[in-house]
Amino acid sequence: MTRAGSVRPRTVIVEDHALFAESLDIAMTMEGYDVRRVAVPETAVSASQMVAAVLKQQPRIVLLDLDLGAFGDGSRIINPIARAGANVVVVTASLDQARWGGCIYQGARKVMSKTRPLNEILAVVRRLSQGLPVMDVDEREGLLSLWQAQRRDTEEHRERLDRLTPRERQVLGSLMEGHQVKDIARASVVSEATVRTQVKAILAKLEVSSQISAVGLARSAGWEPPSRSDAS
Structure with missing residues (x-):
């Protein structure tokens, strides 16, 4: 619980899996965070519209899923949200480490699997709210290397297709x-x-x-x- 008069950073959840979003919401609310949820539209919308919906909540921390139903790939909104000053934590069912590296390149502070215990996700949010690092250099560089290797392969494949x-x-x-x-x-x-x-x-x-x-x-x-x- 928070001390009297203390306010923890506003956290925004962008997640199309209702049960998982609800679990995050309840857990963080119990810890004293100001939690908001941005509904994932059932029809396709632009990345700028999603970014505007998130930033309207004035978040300090954003918990973002990668596969967002009709919207598609959530990584498209990482960079503009991060540039606006929010700390983006990707929580995803994807196990593609190169894709995780792409999220880090776009500005995410951390990428986590949804299979991790809820208290580990909360620990990351807690450290970010305290201004502490949430990823060591080796983990960061490893993920970025995987993403860069995949990007090189993709570019080479596209050259062949051309x-x-x-x-x-x-x-x-x-x-x-x-x-x-x-x-x-x-x-x-x-x-x-x-x-x-x-x-x-x-x-x-x-x-x-x-x-x-x-x-x-x-x-x-x-x-x-x-x-x-x-x-x-």
């Missing part, structure tokens, strides 16, 4: 949708041999040995196939 011709991109897009060579040939009114030649060229340019690997590389790079109108 080598594809418009037709090869169309074929790769069809493979990503689960279509087989014979289906692609039929839809394009060309022979299967022609499509197999195009697939072979795709594998060579992407430096992979199978269609599955080509699709995986494209998805890992966040590559979007051309739209039907672009391909026509």
Whole structure:
């Protein structure tokens, strides 16, 4: 409990899992924090709208989930919130350490798994409210290194994808949708041999040995196939 007259920093929770958000809210309120919750919209909104909703609460500490339903990736709002002076703590179900490193790069003070005991999350909030560090140098540098390595891989994969011709991109897009060579040939009114030649060229340019690997590389790079109108 807080001493009489003392006020702990305002903490804002941005979390679309109602039960988890409620647990955080109750625990921090019992410790004397001024807790506010920002509702995650059920329809898509812009990052600037989410940032405005959070900053309107004038938080000192923000507990942020990464996967926010219709809004999508919560990491998009870390940097503007951190630049506004709030301490962002990411609490996520994601176990992707490179993704955690990206959050640190964007300005998060700490990234934690939702599987950690609630008292560990509260301990981080407590240290931040006291102006104390919550991440040592080794942990920080390790996460940033993983993120940087992933970013290099992604950039390299995108460079390979840029080598594809418009037709090869169309074929790769069809493979990503689960279509087989014979289906692609039929839809394009060309022979299967022609499509197999195009697939072979795709594998060579992407430096992979199978269609599955080509699709995986494209998805890992966040590559979007051309739209039907672009391909026509």
